[in-house]
Amino acid sequence: MSGPSAIVLLPPRARFGGQRLPPVSARWLGRADHLPKGSASGERMRDWLDILPRGWPAAAVTRQRDAGDAAGSTWMRADPVYIQPDINGARLLAHGESLALTAGDAAAFLPALRPLFGDVGMPIDAPDPARWYLQAPPGSKLPAMASPAEAVGMDVFDHLPEGPDGRRWRALLSEAQVVLHNHPRNAQRQAEGLAPVNSLWFWGAGTLPDHVTARVERALTDDDTLAAFFSLGGASVDGLPQRMPTAADAAGGTTLVDVRHARDLTALDRDWLSPLLAEMAAGRLARITLDFADGHRVRLARPHRWRFWRRPWSNPGLGAGASVEATG
Structure with a gap:
C-alpha cells in the first residue's frame, strides 16, 4: 500500500492503566492488524533503523552529533545525575534536561573529575552540559548498562555493572560521587532550588x-x-x-512520531491518534503503525474501517500477557 504513513512510538500499555480511548479511536484500534511482538528493549528500534554492526552504541552516535569526532575511539556516556538515597538503597531521580544544567555547571564540575578519569586513560568532557563523555582507546571493554531514561525511579544498585570487570567501574563511580558530593557548585545549585549533581551514569558504550x-x-x-x-x-x-502535523505538512514518505513520554490517554488521542486517524480516513495517510514500548504492535489501514464485526479496543492498559484483540 503506497502513500504517506506514520509510525507512533508509545509507552508500555500498562502505563495507561484503566484509561479508555474515545469511541472513534477505540473502534479503529479494534479493527487493526496485530503484528508480531517486537522487543521491549533498545533493540526494538531495529525495525526503524538499520545499524551495522548490530547494537545500540548511543554514546558514539550522540558524540558524533555533538562534536563530530567520534570516529576511531570507543565512547561511553558518563552523564550527570541526581540520586536520592532511601531506606532500601538509592534511586535515580533526575538526569538530562530535568537537571537544568548549564555550561557553567559543566565548567565547574569537570576539572574536578578529570584527574580521576585521566589517571585510568579515559578523559572526560562535555560538548553539551547534559551529555558527558568518556573516551576510551579502541577495543576497550566497557560495561553494558541501561540508559538513565530507562532506569529513572529505580534502585541504582540494580543497574551497576557486576563481576570482576564491574568492580573497577563501581570503584570509579564511588570516587566520582565523593568528588561531586564535596563540590561547592552543588551548594550553589541547591541554594538556587536545583537538584545537586551527586553521581554519574555510565551507559551507551560502543564505537561509531x-x-x-x-x-x-x-x-x-x-x-x-x-x-x-x-x-x-x-x-x-x-x-x-x-x-x-497533517500529511501535507509531513511532505510524504514515512514519519516516525516519538510520544513515549505520554501518560494521559485523552491528551494522547486528542493531539496524536485522532488527527492521524482523521488523515487516514480522508485518504491522505495510507497506514499507521502503533509501536508500544512493551513490544505490542498494531497496524491500521483505511480498508480496516469495514471490519465492523470487531469489538472496540476497550483497554490499552492490559498487561503484556493479556489479549487485546477482540474480534467478536
Missing part, C-alpha cells in the same frame, strides 16, 4: 557504527539519542510539536 540507515524519511522526537541515530541514518529530524 559502520552503517546506519533510517527506514523513515522524518522523525519527530525530543529524545537526543533517538534524534542522533535518525540524523546519522539520513532522516530529517525535528523536535516534537504540540500536536500531529
Whole structure:
C-alpha cells in the first residue's frame, strides 16, 4: 500500500492503566492488524533503523552529533545525575534536561573529575552540559548498562555493572560521587532550588557504527539519542510539536512520531491518534503503525474501517500477557 504513513512510538500499555480511548479511536484500534511482538528493549528500534554492526552504541552516535569526532575511539556516556538515597538503597531521580544544567555547571564540575578519569586513560568532557563523555582507546571493554531514561525511579544498585570487570567501574563511580558530593557548585545549585549533581551514569558504550540507515524519511522526537541515530541514518529530524502535523505538512514518505513520554490517554488521542486517524480516513495517510514500548504492535489501514464485526479496543492498559484483540 503506497502513500504517506506514520509510525507512533508509545509507552508500555500498562502505563495507561484503566484509561479508555474515545469511541472513534477505540473502534479503529479494534479493527487493526496485530503484528508480531517486537522487543521491549533498545533493540526494538531495529525495525526503524538499520545499524551495522548490530547494537545500540548511543554514546558514539550522540558524540558524533555533538562534536563530530567520534570516529576511531570507543565512547561511553558518563552523564550527570541526581540520586536520592532511601531506606532500601538509592534511586535515580533526575538526569538530562530535568537537571537544568548549564555550561557553567559543566565548567565547574569537570576539572574536578578529570584527574580521576585521566589517571585510568579515559578523559572526560562535555560538548553539551547534559551529555558527558568518556573516551576510551579502541577495543576497550566497557560495561553494558541501561540508559538513565530507562532506569529513572529505580534502585541504582540494580543497574551497576557486576563481576570482576564491574568492580573497577563501581570503584570509579564511588570516587566520582565523593568528588561531586564535596563540590561547592552543588551548594550553589541547591541554594538556587536545583537538584545537586551527586553521581554519574555510565551507559551507551560502543564505537561509531559502520552503517546506519533510517527506514523513515522524518522523525519527530525530543529524545537526543533517538534524534542522533535518525540524523546519522539520513532522516530529517525535528523536535516534537504540540500536536500531529497533517500529511501535507509531513511532505510524504514515512514519519516516525516519538510520544513515549505520554501518560494521559485523552491528551494522547486528542493531539496524536485522532488527527492521524482523521488523515487516514480522508485518504491522505495510507497506514499507521502503533509501536508500544512493551513490544505490542498494531497496524491500521483505511480498508480496516469495514471490519465492523470487531469489538472496540476497550483497554490499552492490559498487561503484556493479556489479549487485546477482540474480534467478536
